[in-house]
Amino acid sequence: MSSTPVVRPSYAAVLRIPYARRTFAAALLGRLSYGIVPLSVMLAVTRASGSYAVAGVVMALFSGTSVFLSPARAALIDRHGPRRALVPMAAAYTALLGLLTVTVWHPGAASPLVLGTVTAAAGACTPPLGPTMRALWGRLAADRALVQRAYSLDAVAEELLFVSGPLLVGVVVGFAPPALGIVVGAVLIAAGTAGFVASPPVRDLAPGHAKARARGKSRRRVLRGIGRPVIAAAGVGLALGAVELLVVAFVEGRGHGSDSVAWVLAAMSAGSAVGGLANGAFAWRISAGLRLPLLAAGLGTALLGAGLAPGLGTLASAMAVAGLFVAPAITTAYLIADEAAAPEARVQAGAWVNTAVNAGGTAGTAAAGLLVGRLSTGWCFAVTGAVTLLAAVAVARGATRDRGAPEEDTVGEVGDGGAVRAA
Template identity: 60%
Template sequence: MSATTSPCPSSTSRRPSYAAVLRVPHARRTFAAALSARLSYGTVSLAVLLSVTRATDSYTASGAVMAVFGASAVFLMPLRASLVDRYGPRRTLLPMAALYSVLLCVLAALTWRPGASPVVLAVSAAVTGACAPPLGPAMRAVWSDLVHDRRLLRRAYSMDGVAEELLYVSGPAVVGLLLRFGPPAAGVLLSAVLMVTGTCAFVTSPVMAGTGHRPGKPTARRARRLPPGLLRPVVAAAGLGLALSGAELLVTAFAAQRSYDDSVVPWILGALSAGSAAGGLLNGAVEWRAPARARLPWLLAGLGTALSAAALARGPWTLAAALACAGVCVAPALTTAYLLGDETAQEGARTRAGAWINTAVNAGTSVGSAAAGLLVGRLPLGACFVLAGAMAAVAAVAAVVAPR
């Protein structure tokens, strides 16, 4: 992407700040537009889950629909991102967002009243997920164009990561508020509106001026391959997803085994999110001397150590403290993986690079969730926490030995 930007205003300062990121020309408008569109991803999962459950009266059907929706959205993301790199965001993101939003409206109509066919819902969800615009990778590619100072870019990526996490926390709350006034399908419609309006504002930002097709961009066939140099961040992201995927289930089992009220579960998981947000902001504020490829294994090792220490927790407060410590490593590790992917990505392939890392996180999460479901109840809970930590440790080692 090319952008009509002026030199970074703080590139010469010794310690560029988060405020300096937002002072970059057009950064605030572009970032706000991207966040409003990405909020759709924070609301859509819960809205679709509740809508399908209400329409079919079957948790099995809703689980299957969510599985195909997530799979088509995640595993086809590198292909959609390659289209953005090849033809530019203005020519690709808005058509994707429009089609995705129309299909969400179809899904909302199908689930507005009980009696929908699970097969029809599953097919509709799969097609809808296949059209989901890669807004996160696209925004990170825009940050790389807007910010040329690597120190400031790290702050931009950290701020982006923390904001994205907050969207996934606030999205379900928005759906919960909407349920007071309408059926769950209304949340699906809200997701469609957020997506199309936010994407429209995003692609019409002055930053996007002049973007378009440039020769030599990746083809659809090459989009299915892992680009050279991305093995380390992709392996690290997959390990991060594997390690964290079972946290919700493990915390729920922890509360059940000790006869705690279910209300403690959100607070314990909230400690993980709060730690991640704090770690992300701290990661962007610190002036690191070590390069991203050297920091990434240490962050994963810290995550693994904290998750393993959770096995020693004897009450909700100690478990929350252990998960908060684990969270401190989560956002920095993911941000560092994205930075490393940006450093190693070929010219004109930044969106695809970010999409591969995003896909790796979600693939690791899917596999880890299934594994956690099989292991909880068959192994002591402490052993499950240790295994989760071991996944992060294995990813740390892999990030060191993987070819550059």
């Protein structure tokens, strides 16, 4: 008597899902633009205006509209579907990047007001390919074990994109004006979005507004349960934003060359990649809701240890250990948000987690800038670790409250043995 062979969840199994490789590759091609455009814009605006202050304000506008309007753009994806919403966003974003390229190509050709207006508008139109792809993984994968591996693969790939993007910009500015990097980013987002929406799983994805109306659910209802992953993501983002500045202060304070900063941060990125792959490959016996505060606490503890580092080698080792918790924590936050939100709001749920990471990073950098002038770097690392631990405690307390909540109020939850997805 024959039986159907059981496919063991693995990264290979994720990539064998019908249309997964094609869709994921197109999304990654477009998302590579996010690693190229910001640095290219900063360099091009600095060259065009001759002012670091103008460049800083312009980049703040670009990042602010891109990050804080991300949930609103994601809501359009959920409401109208990827094809009807992503294509106009990508077209507007590409056109505005083209206009920005023209304005910065010749130094002094545009006023700071024009530069700020164009970059702010471009940031507001940034297509949310990452949250859309993560929401699609939940539909492509057959079970939650595959979804966990898909999210881990996505997180590691994104980490590599944000490392390789600035390297590509470095190659471009070696032989051309930095404005050419903006052109490259525009071409990548246009090509990636076109390939993504042409993929059959995306093409066949129905808009979610009809489902939401049929169920009579409010916006608050469909996004219920994402508070814990958002808090955890903000804590991780705050730690990452603070660490970048603290590593610079540590290196300069001990008289090392600026190239040492890159090596220390690369150690953290390598640790994050290893942790992300291990997280996806491991068959967890505890729920994602219980893992999330533990991972955030692990990051906070590692940062406390970094505060005791006497030299560059030990700091790099501590950063590698801290990195082991970064990708798993963010991946788990995305997984819980996807589970908790109603099916018609999954892109929004992922966008809120993504926004929390970026907003936390901005706040962490600002806070570290204030602390560095008043405390030693060791104490700054300790404060950062302590704040991350507080975020972990808040997430753990939220998990305890959710376990005691009435079952009828749960949109979707991750249980000890797997996931229960709302219909």
